[in-house]
Amino acid sequence: MSTPANQDPRLDQAAASDESLLAAHEKLLGKQPDEKARYKLLPLNLLFVFSGLIFFAGTYLNRYSGNFDPHIFNENAHPTTGEVAVAKVDPLVLGKKQYDAICITCHQATGMGLPGAFPPLAGSEWVNGSDERLIRIVVYGVTGPLTVKGTTYAAAPMPTVGKVAGSAYNLSDDKVAAVLTYIRHEWGNNGPAITTEQVAAIRGKEGDRKPYVQEELLKLP
Numbered sequence: 001m002s003t004p005a006n007q008d009p010r011l012d013q014a015a016a017s018d019e020s021l022l023a024a025h026e027k028l029l030g031k032q033p034d035e036k037a038r039y040k041l042l043p044l045n046l047l048f049v050f051s052g053l054i055f056f057a058g059t060y061l062n063r064y065s066g067n068f069d070p071h072i073f074n075e076n077a078h079p080t081t082g083e084v085a086v087a088k089v090d091p092l093v094l095g096k097k098q099y100d101a102i103c104i105t106c107h108q109a110t111g112m113g114l115p116g117a118f119p120p121l122a123g124s125e126w127v128n129g130s131d132e133r134l135i136r137i138v139v140y141g142v143t144g145p146l147t148v149k150g151t152t153y154a155a156a157p158m159p160t161v162g163k164v165a166g167s168a169y170n171l172s173d174d175k176v177a178a179v180l181t182y183i184r185h186e187w188g189n190n191g192p193a194i195t196t197e198q199v200a201a202i203r204g205k206e207g208d209r210k211p212y213v214q215e216e217l218l219k220l221p
């Protein structure tokens, strides 16, 4: 008992006409997704998000990459302006150098000056007293009579030493501060150190001016 050939259901399909098959395929093909639909433009808001991320990344690298220096360990350190070792100069050493180069001619190595000509720095009330007066004396110089330890000196002026117009020496603020710190430390003097900032502040306040006379100095605190 074999199934008659014409009862196989596949044979029914095979009986479909060419036209009906083509129509069926066309129908199926019509349902395939459109190839071009896959290349849709990036949604605009995503485009903005990515642009924002790229901008952020660029800014971040620019700020924190440390110029891609392999030795960088601190992301906030700037490789070119970072910790440059600054040799600490002892103001007493720098001050002695200035003193020996400039002041020694008149005030002498002993700090005693020369009687009748140059006043002493040792034990001087001008050296050990007001910072305001002392800094001005050396930066701008002094003319006219000046009384030091009870003796009035008027033979010569104290030259202008700081970096101001008409200066004989144009000493920078740190060198002025150093020499003043030095003379406050020598020959039994015992005044506090003078800082570069103090000298800079007074020079900034007074600008370029003529040498002081005693009366003007005494008005200062």
Ligand code: HEC
Pocket (backbone or CB within 6 Å): 098, 099, 102, 103, 104, 105, 106, 107, 117, 118, 119, 120, 121, 124, 125, 126, 127, 134, 137, 138, 142, 143, 144, 145, 146, 148, 153, 154, 155, 156, 157, 158, 159, 161, 179, 180, 183
């Ligand atoms: C050319 C000589 C000369 C030189 C150089 C000189 N001085 Fe004087 N200094 C004088 C004279 C003179 C006076 C008194 C000024 C007056 O009578 O008006 C004086 C006054 C002073 C005073 C106030 C008075 C006192 O004896 O305390 C100080 C401080 C002083 N000088 C410090 C210095 C320092 C610091 C230097 C070096 C940076 C220096 N002088 C360089 C001549 C000089």
